[in-house]
Amino acid sequence: xxxxxxxxxxxxxxxxxLAAIGPAIGVGIVVGKTIEGxxxxxxxxxxxxxxxxxxxxxxxALAFVGIGTAYMFGY
Numbered sequence: 001x002x003x004x005x006x007x008x009x010x011x012x013x014x015x016x017x018l019a020a021i022g023p024a025i026g027v028g029i030v031v032g033k034t035i036e037g038x039x040x041x042x043x044x045x046x047x048x049x050x051x052x053x054x055x056x057x058x059x060x061a062l063a064f065v066g067i068g069t070a071y072m073f074g075y
């Protein structure tokens with residue numbers, strides 16, 4: 001019996017890579033929708049920008065959860 005390939009390293013690295021995809025997509029959606037909202041209602045640009053930054057902060061919190069989980073499971 002021969003081994004064709006060996007997997008070495010930590011699966012947490014792959015897990016964090018996958019966990020980083022979600023926040024990246026989320027930030028893109030948040031910024032895109034803010035640009036769309038400003039294009040429709042330019043007078044609300046200031047309020048929409050504040051909401052955008054709050055949305056980005058919550059979305060990036062998912063990335064911090066992902067990296068925390070990676071360290072917790074043996075990164």
